[in-house]
Amino acid sequence: MSLAKPMMRGLLAKRLRFHLPIAFGLAFVAAVAFKYTVTEPRKRAYADFYKQYDAVKEFNAMREAGVFQSVRPSGE
Amino acid sequence: MLATRAFSLIGKRAISTSVCVRGGHGVAKVEDYTLPAYFDRRETPLPEIAYVQTLTPEQKALKEKEKGSWAALSNAEKVALYHLSFKQSFAEMNQGTGEWKSVVGGIMFFVGLTGLVVLWQRKYVYGPVPHTLDPEYKQQELQRMLDMRMNPVEGFSAKWDYENKQWKK
Numbered sequence: 001m002s003l004a005k006p007m008m009r010g011l012l013a014k015r016l017r018f019h020l021p022i023a024f025g026l027a028f029v030a031a032v033a034f035k036y037t038v039t040e041p042r043k044r045a046y047a048d049f050y051k052q053y054d055a056v057k058e059f060n061a062m063r064e065a066g067v068f069q070s071v072r073p074s075g076e
Numbered sequence: 077m078l079a080t081r082a083f084s085l086i087g088k089r090a091i092s093t094s095v096c097v098r099g100g101h102g103v104a105k106v107e108d109y110t111l112p113a114y115f116d117r118r119e120t121p122l123p124e125i126a127y128v129q130t131l132t133p134e135q136k137a138l139k140e141k142e143k144g145s146w147a148a149l150s151n152a153e154k155v156a157l158y159h160l161s162f163k164q165s166f167a168e169m170n171q172g173t174g175e176w177k178s179v180v181g182g183i184m185f186f187v188g189l190t191g192l193v194v195l196w197q198r199k200y201v202y203g204p205v206p207h208t209l210d211p212e213y214k215q216q217e218l219q220r221m222l223d224m225r226m227n228p229v230e231g232f233s234a235k236w237d238y239e240n241k242q243w244k245k
Binding site: 042045046049058061062065066067 | 220223224225228229230234238
């Protein structure tokens, strides 16, 4: 009935050797996924928005709506 | 020297009689909780005392046999010796109890109860909300947000169609 002597040392090292590559891998995958699902679409959205952006037209539209304090709508 | 010899004779008797004279209050009564206790705990695997303190004659005989070669003990005897020293095995003491179900149930019950209390409060204790939460006021707020072109790239105003004055499909 004599059992084998159990593992006495190196328990943390064994756990780290198994879990650290997994942890790094998952973190890397999360970063890559975030880059290609969030940051790249966002950069494209901003680029597309400003390609067709007419600042003066937008300013005049906002002025007519009455949101500015320095310039009132052209009617007043 | 005569004095010390005389003193030693009287001194020993004097100590014992002085205890009796004080009515047995010389030594405090030993309470149970001050003595070493038996615990089944994973963190301290060897308790301070054995589980079974008063041994029956068979158990005493087994303890005597334990003093010899352990190879001579049968498996049943080894298990019996284990049960003399320990109450629960590690497997038994580490078992889960299912207490968490009661705890989660209790939490949900009391959260629900608190919800009812909050509802009652909302109806009978609090006064009216500010006028800024009226629907007309909120409409004006919304129009102003669109006029200011808030978040025009990806957010709020990006979803409004300014040509057709409606939300983008």
